[in-house]
Amino acid sequence: MPKLVATHEVDDVAHWLASPKREEIFAGVATNIQTYVLPGDAKRIALSMEVNDMDAFDAILKSQAGADAMTHDGVRPETIVLYIEG
Secondary structure, three states: HHHHHHEEEEOOHHHHHHHHHHHHHHHOOOOEEEEEEOOOOOOOOEEEEEEEOOHHHHHHOOOOOHHHHHHHHOEEEEEEEEEEOO
């Protein structure tokens, strides 16, 4: 199961941290989801997770449900950067 780190910007870090959407949307394709904030930057965050199906993960990101979850969480999709364990 590859580990993945995703960084991106959000509109409101406190709202993003409190939201259950990431757990809901990635249920079944990712485990051990951890959140991180960048000290001194009120908009930049990161996630790490173990992904058991990268194709399913990619499909979620491209789906309407994924877009809706990002909108709900205030994610700025154009800022998403994914790193996969090498």
